[in-house]
Amino acid sequence: KGKVTAHFEAGGKVTTEEFDTVISAVGIVGNVEGLGLEEAGVKIDRTHVVTDEFCRTGVDGVFAIGDIAGAPWLAHKASHEGVMVAELIAGLHPHPIKPNSIAGCTYCHPQVASVGLTEDKAKEAGYEIKVGKFPFIGNGKAVAMGEAEGLVKTVFDAKTGELLGAHMVGAEVTEMIQGYVIGRTLETTEEELMNTVFPHPTMSEMMHESVLAAYG
Known part of the structure; x- marks a missing residue:
């Protein structure tokens, strides 16, 4: 009660440690259910929307940005994608996202x-x-x-x-x-x-x- 016991396995040996709290961070899951995306023709891959380098889904007028569009799952990447998509819609010619940069x-x-x-x-x-x-x-x-x-x-x-x-x-x-x-x-x-x-x-x-x- 009030403690969490964690078991660590390494090199064939198991050790245990006690902690007050354990945070489990095991990935990002896209919230895509019940939106009608697939019915509209948007492709979904393991709960993430499939896009090109300009965040286009392949369905005219539908874009996906941020975590739902896949890695890297970072706020600054999402913000930049939002600006890029707004510029595309406005008829400008922005540079595409380069995940490695x-x-x-x-x-x-x-x-x-x-x-x-x-x-x-x-x-x-x-x-x-x-x-x-x-x-x-x-x-x-x-x-x-x-x-x-x-x-x-x-x-x-x-x-x-x-x-x-x-x-x-x-x-x-x-x-x-x-x-x-x-x-x-x-x-x-x-x-x-x-x-x-x-x-x-x-x-x-x-x-x-x-x-x-x-x-x-």
């Missing part, structure tokens, strides 16, 4: 933020990669803030210098990740990032150092 942010402690491909995903996609890492302990601003635990990692295409992905764990990384998001949107290479002057003392200097580390 949308940052994922987790507001835990420490914060986690990422954009693009991980090392493993980049290798699976056939890229030859260069990877750079820089720790928070090497950054004066992080040390001064008392937030010296964390890491910034960047992944580049070794042949072209394209920024394939960036990953961060630590204080305020959900703010910093946008720098790499802009870099991917502008299709920047390691050369532009290396030659960018970052202000000092700032947390963002770690982003620069990570790029430099990737290229020795």
Whole structure:
């Protein structure tokens, strides 16, 4: 009573821990029942509406945005889709959503933020990669803030210098990740990032150092 016992299985061993509360987060389910979508000709795949890159469902005048249209399930992606669809309806010509250039942010402690491909995903996609890492302990601003635990990692295409992905764990990384998001949107290479002057003392200097580390 008043406690939850969780059982963890790893390496063939089971251990137990007691907690006050357990939050179970096992995915997103689209609320598509009873709307008449399939009768109207809208395709549904595992409770999510199937759309193209402009959020069109294939049924004239019917669009789907946000969580119901599938991953990434993020508020900023949903907002941008809403603007894009409004512009389409108004007769404008917006750019389509690029899921790989949308940052994922987790507001835990420490914060986690990422954009693009991980090392493993980049290798699976056939890229030859260069990877750079820089720790928070090497950054004066992080040390001064008392937030010296964390890491910034960047992944580049070794042949072209394209920024394939960036990953961060630590204080305020959900703010910093946008720098790499802009870099991917502008299709920047390691050369532009290396030659960018970052202000000092700032947390963002770690982003620069990570790029430099990737290229020795």
